[in-house]
Amino acid sequence: xxxxxxxxxxxxxxxxxxxxxxxxxxxxxxxxxxxxxxxxxxxxxxxxxxxxxxxxxxxxxxxxxxxxxxxxxxxxxxxxxxxxxxxxxxxxxxxxxxxxxxxxxxxxxxxxxxxxxxxxxxxxxxxxxxxxxxxxxxxxxxxxxxxxxxxxxxxxxxxxxxxxxxxxxxxxxxxxxxxxxxxxxxxxxxxxxxxxxxxxxxxxxxxxxxxxxxxxxxxxxxxxxxxxxxxxxxxxxxxxxxxxxxxxxxxxxxxxxxxxxxxxxxxxxxxxxxxxxxxxxxxxxxxxxxxxxxxxxxxxxxxxxxxxxxxxxxxxxxxxxxxxxxxxxxxxxxxxxxxxxxxxxxxxxxxxxxxxxxxxxxxxxxxxxxxxxxxxxxxxxxxxxxxxxxxxxxxxxxxxxxxxxxxxxxxxxxxxxxxxxxxxxxxxxxxxxxxxxxxxxxxxxxxxxxxx
Amino acid sequence: xxxxxxxxxxxxxxxxxxxxxxxxxxxxxxxxxxxxxxxxxxxxxxxxxxxxxxxxxxxxxxxxxxxxxxxxxxxxxxxxxxxxxxxxxxxxxxxxxxxxxxxxxxxxxxxxxxxxxxxxxxxxxxxxxxxxxxxxxxxxxxxxxxxxxxxxxxxxxxxxxxxxxxxxxxxxxxxxxxxxxxxxxxxxxxxxxxxxxxxxxxxxxxxxxxxxxxxxxxxxxxxxxxxxxxxxxxxxxxxxxxxxxxxxxxxxxxxxxxxxxxxxxxxxxxxxxxxxxxxxxxxxxxxxxxxxxxxxxxxxxxxxxxxxxxxxxxxxxxxxxxxxxxxxxxxxxxxxxxxxxxxxxxxxxxxxxxxxxxxxxxxxxxxxxxxxxxxxxx
Numbered sequence: 001x002x003x004x005x006x007x008x009x010x011x012x013x014x015x016x017x018x019x020x021x022x023x024x025x026x027x028x029x030x031x032x033x034x035x036x037x038x039x040x041x042x043x044x045x046x047x048x049x050x051x052x053x054x055x056x057x058x059x060x061x062x063x064x065x066x067x068x069x070x071x072x073x074x075x076x077x078x079x080x081x082x083x084x085x086x087x088x089x090x091x092x093x094x095x096x097x098x099x100x101x102x103x104x105x106x107x108x109x110x111x112x113x114x115x116x117x118x119x120x121x122x123x124x125x126x127x128x129x130x131x132x133x134x135x136x137x138x139x140x141x142x143x144x145x146x147x148x149x150x151x152x153x154x155x156x157x158x159x160x161x162x163x164x165x166x167x168x169x170x171x172x173x174x175x176x177x178x179x180x181x182x183x184x185x186x187x188x189x190x191x192x193x194x195x196x197x198x199x200x201x202x203x204x205x206x207x208x209x210x211x212x213x214x215x216x217x218x219x220x221x222x223x224x225x226x227x228x229x230x231x232x233x234x235x236x237x238x239x240x241x242x243x244x245x246x247x248x249x250x251x252x253x254x255x256x257x258x259x260x261x262x263x264x265x266x267x268x269x270x271x272x273x274x275x276x277x278x279x280x281x282x283x284x285x286x287x288x289x290x291x292x293x294x295x296x297x298x299x300x301x302x303x304x305x306x307x308x309x310x311x312x313x314x315x316x317x318x319x320x321x322x323x324x325x326x327x328x329x330x331x332x333x334x335x336x337x338x339x340x341x342x343x344x345x346x347x348x349x350x351x352x353x354x355x356x357x358x359x360x361x362x363x364x365x366x367x368x369x370x371x372x373x374x375x376x377x378x379x380x381x382x383x384x385x386x387x388x389x390x391x392x393x394x395x396x397x398x399x400x401x402x403x404x405x406x407x408x409x410x411x412x413x414x415x416x417x418x419x420x421x422x423x424x425x426x427x428x429x430x431x432x433x434x435x436x437x438x439x440x441x442x443x444x445x446x447x448x449x450x451x452x
Numbered sequence: 453x454x455x456x457x458x459x460x461x462x463x464x465x466x467x468x469x470x471x472x473x474x475x476x477x478x479x480x481x482x483x484x485x486x487x488x489x490x491x492x493x494x495x496x497x498x499x500x501x502x503x504x505x506x507x508x509x510x511x512x513x514x515x516x517x518x519x520x521x522x523x524x525x526x527x528x529x530x531x532x533x534x535x536x537x538x539x540x541x542x543x544x545x546x547x548x549x550x551x552x553x554x555x556x557x558x559x560x561x562x563x564x565x566x567x568x569x570x571x572x573x574x575x576x577x578x579x580x581x582x583x584x585x586x587x588x589x590x591x592x593x594x595x596x597x598x599x600x601x602x603x604x605x606x607x608x609x610x611x612x613x614x615x616x617x618x619x620x621x622x623x624x625x626x627x628x629x630x631x632x633x634x635x636x637x638x639x640x641x642x643x644x645x646x647x648x649x650x651x652x653x654x655x656x657x658x659x660x661x662x663x664x665x666x667x668x669x670x671x672x673x674x675x676x677x678x679x680x681x682x683x684x685x686x687x688x689x690x691x692x693x694x695x696x697x698x699x700x701x702x703x704x705x706x707x708x709x710x711x712x713x714x715x716x717x718x719x720x721x722x723x724x725x726x727x728x729x730x731x732x733x734x735x736x737x738x739x740x741x742x743x744x745x746x747x748x749x750x751x752x753x754x755x756x757x758x759x760x761x762x763x764x765x766x767x768x769x770x771x772x773x774x775x776x777x778x779x780x781x782x783x784x785x786x787x788x789x790x791x792x793x794x795x796x797x798x799x800x801x802x803x804x805x806x807x808x809x810x811x812x813x814x815x816x817x818x819x820x821x822x823x824x825x826x827x828x829x830x
Contacts, residue, residue, distance in 0.1 A: 016640060016643075287489065287493065288492070288493045288496050288497070290756075291490070291493045291494075291497065291801075291804050291805055291808060292493075292497050292500070292801070293497065293762070293797060293800045293801050293804060295766060296501075296766070296781070296796070296797040296800050296801075297500070297501070297504065297797070299766075299781065299785060299793070299797075300501065300504045300505060300793065300794075300797060301504065302785075303785055303788070303793060304504065304505060324756075374646070377646040377647075378646065381646070381647065381648050381651065384651075385648065385650070385767050388650070388767055388770070388771075389766070389767060389770065389782055389785060390782075390785060390786055391785070403654075407771070412654070412657055412658055412661070412662045413662070413669065415662065417658060417662070420654060420658065421658075424651065424654060424655070427647075427651065428647060428651070431646045431647045432643055432644065432646065432647070434646070435643030435644075435645075435646035436643045438643070439642060439643050
C-alpha cells in the first residue's frame with residue numbers, strides 16, 4: 001500500500017499524467033453513469049427501436065447547446081397533441097343525426113428567427129364504417145389563412161406537410177416549412193425569407209359520422225436542435241450512442257489489453273523457464289505472428305462469421321497472445337531465472353508451476369502496467385476502425401458506429417460537423433488520456449528513459 | 453519495444469581486414485535463412501486466411517457456382533445442342549459440372565482441398581471476382597489487385613520516406629539540444645500517436661476540404677483525368693497532401709521521441725566520449741559513432757512501421773477514397789465479394805513479408821555481426 005501511494009505520488013509529478021488520470025476518471029464516471037441511468041436493454045431499444053421512439057425528433061439536428069452561440073436562429077421542436085391537452089383544444093358540436101363536428105385548434109408561439117426543418121401532422125381517427133373527415137388550415141400571426149387540404153382519416157394517418165407538392169406550389173415554390181412561416185414582406189424572388197414571429201394556429205375542422213367515432217391530432221414542427229448531442233439521419237438521439245459507447249469502448253480496450261498482456265506475459269515466463277524446444281517454438285510463433293496481417297484477419301472474421309463485439313474481442317486477444325512483447329518479457333525473465341532466490345526455490349523442490357507463477361511472474365509484474373495502459377487506446381481505436389469499415393457490432397451503439405453512419409451519409413460534405421466531431425472528440429479523449437498516463441508510467445518503471 | 457531490446461545488445465566493432473568471400477557467404481547465408489523463415493511465415497499466414505475464409509464453406513460454394521456457370525454457358529452456347537429439350541440440357545450441365553468438380557478435386561476431404569486453395573493463393577491464382585471488375589473490365593482478382601498496388605505504393609512510400617528522414621534528422625537535432633523547450637514539446641506530443649492516421653485524416657478533411665475548400669475531398673486525381681504528364685503529377689500531388697499529412701501527423705512525434713531517446717543512450721557510450729576527447733567535429737561523431745551503430749535497429753523498427761502502415765492504409769484509403777488496395781478491401785466487404793476479400797488479404801500478407809524481407813537484406817548489409825560473423829548470443 002505504501003509502495004502504491006509512493007508510486008502514485010511519483011506519477012503526479014508529471015503534469016500531463018495528472019491530466020490523463022482526470023480524463024480517464026471522467027470517462028469511467030461517464031461509463032458508470034451510462035450503465036446506471038440507461039440499462040443495456042433500454043439503450044438498445046432507444047438505438048434500434050424504430051420510428052415510434054425517435055419519430056418526434058428532428059432529422060440531423062444540431063445539439064441544443066449550440067443555440068448559446070447562434071442565438072435564436074435555430075428553433076426547438078414544437079409538439080402539440082390534442083390527446084394531451086396543453087394549448088391544443090377540441091370543440092365538438094352536433095350537426096345532424098350522428099354527424100358531429102370535431103374541431104381541433106392547435107395554437108403555438110413561434111419565436112425563432114430561423115425556419116423549422118420539417119412539419120408533420122399525425123391524425124388518428126376512430127370509426128367503424130365511416131371514417132372521419134378533416135380539413136386543415138394554417139393561421140399566421142398576421143391573420144392570413146392558408147388551406148392545407150383535406151383528408152379522410154384512417155386509424156393512423158401521417159400528413160407530411162413539408163413535402164406536400166401542391167402546397168409548395170401554392171406557396172410560390174417555397175417549401176412549406178419555410179412558406180408557412182415566412183413574413184410575406186420578405187417573400188420576393190431572390191430575397192431571403194425571414195420568419196414571422198408570433199402566434200400561429202393549425203385549425204382542423206373535423207367531422208365524425210358515427211356514434212363513438214373520434215378524431216385526434218398531433219402536430220410536430222421539427223426544430224433544428226435536439227438534446228445534448230443532436231440527432232442522426234434516422235432522427236436517433238446521438239446522445240444514446242455517445243453515452244453507451246463509453247462503457248463499451250473502455251471495456252473493450254481494457255479487456256483486450258489485459259487479455260493480451262497477461263497471456264503474453266505468461267507465455268514468456270513459461271518459455272523462458274522451460275527453455276529448449278518449447279522456448280524455440282514460442283519464439284518462432286512470435287516471429288510468424290508479427291508478420292500476420294491482424295486487421296485483415298479481423299475483417300475476414302467480421303465479414304464471414306460474426307460482428308459481435310465480444311467475439312471480435314476474443315479474436316483480438318488470440319492474435320495478441322504471441323505479440324512482440326513475448327521477446328521483451330523473455331529477456332527480463334531470463335535474468336530473473338538466474339537469480340539466487342529462484343535457485344533456492346528450485347533447490348527445496350518447488351514445482352515448475354509454483355516457480356513460474358509465484359516467484360518469477362510477480363517479480364517483474366510491475367513492468368506490465370505501462371505497456372498495458374498504452375495498449376488500451378490501440379484497442380479502443382481498433383474497435384472504432386472496424387466500425388468505420390462497417391464491421392461494428394450489429395446491436396450495440398458505439399462511437400465507431402456513429403462515425404461510420406456520419407461517413408456513409410457524407411456528414412462532412414453536408415456540413416454536419418457535430419456528427420463527426422462528437423464521437424471523434426470522445427475517441428480522441430480516450431486515446432490521449434490513456435496514452436499520456438502510459439507514457440508517464442513508462443518513465444517511472446523504466447528509469448533508463450527517465451535519465452534521458 | 454523492439455528497439456529497446458536491440459539497444460541492450462552489445463555491438464561488436466568491425467574487425468580490421470575482413471575477408472570478402474567470407475563476408476559475402478555469411479550475408480547470403482543470413483538472407484537465405486531469413487528468406488526461408490519468412491516464406492514459411494507467408495505460407496502459414498495465407499493458410500490461416502484460407503482456413504478462416506473457408507470455414508463456413510464459402511470458397512467451396514463459390515468455386516462450385518463458378519464451375520456451374522461456366523459449364524452452363526458452354527452447353528447453352530453450343531449450337532449443336534440447341535435442339536435438345538430444356539430438361540436434357542440441364543441434365544447435361546449437371547453431368548459436366550460434376551465431372552469438372554471431380555476434376556478440380558472439390559469432392560476431396562477438406563484438408564486436401566485446403567492445400568489446393570493454399571497453392572492457388574500462393575501462386576496468386578486468385579480466381580474471379582463476383583461483382584468488382586478492374587478498370588480494364590477484367591474480373592480476374594489478380595488483375596484487379598495489380599491495378600491497385602501502384603496507388604497504395606505511391607502513397608505509403610511517399611509518407612514513409614518523408615517520415616523516416618524527418619524523424620531521424622529531427623531526433624539528431626533534438627538529441628543535441630536535449631532538455632530544450634522544443635525537446636520538451638516533442639516529448640509532450642508523443643502520446644498523440646495513439647490516435648490512428650485515418651482519424652487525423654477525418655480532421656484534416658474537415659479543415660481543408662469542408663471548411664476552407666482548398667484541398668480535394670479524396671480520390672487520386674481530378675476528373676476528368678489531366679492529359680499532360682505535368683498536369684497529372686500536379687493533380688496527384690494535390691490529392692496526396694492530406695493523406696500523407698495524416699500519416700505523418702500520426703507517427704512523426706513518436707518517431708522523433710523514440711529516436712531521440714535512442715540517440716541519447718548511444719551518445720553516452722564510452723567510444724563517443726573518446727571521440728569527443730579526440731576533438732572530432734560533432735558532425736563526424738554523429739555520422740560515424742552514433743548513427744552508424746544505431747542503423748540496424750533503425751532498419752528493424754522501420755520494418756515494423758511498414759507492417760503497421762500496410763494495414764493502417766485500409767482505413768486511411770477508405771477515408772480519402774484513395775483507389776488503392778485498402779479501399780478495394782473496403783469495397784469488397786461492403787458488397788461481400790468473397791474472392792476479392794480473400795485475394796486482398798493474401799496480397800497484404802505477401803506485401804508484408806516482402807517488405808520485411810527486403811529490409812532484412814538491408815539489415816544484413818548493415819549489421820556487423822552478420823557481416824563478420826560476430827558472437828551470436830542473446
